[in-house]
Amino acid sequence: MNSSPGELDLNKLLASLKPTLNPEVFVFLSTSESILSFPTTLRPQMLFQEAEGLTIVTTQALAASHGYQATFPCRMITLNVHSSLEAVGLIATLATALKEWNISSNVVSGYFHDHIFVPSGKEEAALKVLDDVARKALKKQNVQL
Numbered sequence: 611m612n613s614s615p616g617e618l619d620l621n622k623l624l625a626s627l628k629p630t631l632n633p634e635v636f637v638f639l640s641t642s643e644s645i646l647s648f649p650t651t652l653r654p655q656m657l658f659q660e661a662e663g664l665t666i667v668t669t670q671a672l673a674a675s676h677g678y679q680a681t682f683p684c685r686m687i688t689l690n691v692h693s694s695l696e697a698v699g700l701i702a703t704l705a706t707a708l709k710e711w712n713i714s715s716n717v718v719s720g721y722f723h724d725h726i727f728v729p730s731g732k733e734e735a736a737l738k739v740l741d742d743v744a745r746k747a748l749k750k751q752n753v754q755l
Contacts, residue, residue, distance in 0.1 A: 614694050614695040614696050614721075615692070615694065616692040616693050616694035616695070616697065616722070617691060617692060617693055617694060617697065618694045618696060618697050618698075620697065620698065620699045620700060620703070621747050621750060621751055622751070623691055623693050623697060623700050624700070624703060624743055624744060624746075624747030625744055625747040625748040625750075625751045626691045626744070626748075627689050627690070627691055627740055627741075627743065627744040628689070628690035628691060628744075629687045629688065629689055629690070629726075629737055629740040629741065629744075630687065630688045630690055631685060631686075631687055631733055631737060632685065632686040632687070632688065634669045634670075634671075634685075634686070635669065635670040635671075635683050635684070635685065635730055636655060636667055636668065636669055636670065636683075636684050636685070636686055636727060637667070637668065637669070637670045637673050637680035637681060637682060637683055637684070638665065638666070638667055638680065638681055638682045638684075638716075638727075639665075639666050639668070639673055639678045639679065639680040639681070640660075640662065640663040640664065640665055640666070641663055641664050641666065641678070642663050642664070643664055644664070645657055645659050645664055648664060648666065649676060651672070651676070652666060652668045652672050652673070652676055652678075653668060653669075653672060654666050654667060654668050655667045655668060655669075655686065655718075655725075656718050666678075667718070667727070668680075670683055682716070682727070682729070683729070683730040684716070684727040684728055684729055684730055685727070685728055685729075685730055685732075685733035685736075686725050686726070686727050687725070687726045687727075687728060687733065687736060687737065687740065688723055688724075688725050689723055689724045689725070689726070689740075690723060691723070692722050692723065693719075693723065693724055695719065695721070700724065701717050701719075701724065703743065704717075704726065704740065704743065705717070707739050707740075707742070707743050708726075708728070708736060708739055708740075710739075711732075711735055711736075711739055713728055713729070713732045713735060713736050713739065714728065714729060715727070715728055715736075716728075726740075
């Protein structure tokens with residue numbers, strides 16, 4: 611079995627996070643509908659089948675227009691570094707840094723990037739935290755060269 615592509619080195623990952631804020635407000639919702647029969651017009655950002663139901667992350671506007679009860683209005687921050695699915699410590703490091711500022715983080719790891727959903731209203735503080743983590747890692751990386 612081949613390793614997944616992408617960066618594995620934690621300090622390199624942290625130094626090159628390049629977080630980007632998506633302009634949409636997202637929400638999480640759950641439905642008993644099958645993953646094969648949910649309305650594709652919801653244009654999900656994420657689908658995940660759990661024993662209790664299908665979890666869908668979509669925009670707040672689309673969830674409301676389809677009559678779904680949604681929770682956790684949030685903003686999505688994409689980390690524009692190609693992290694390996696086998697990278698160790700990236701999410702733990704970022705979650706710990708965000709925790710220090712009392713910012714919850716719900717992370718989705720895609721094939722190429724990680725996406726952090728933070729509560730609406732805390733996105734600017736979260737971006738500042740992530741930028742600070744990246745700056746410290748870059749400084750550490752430059753010292754080691």
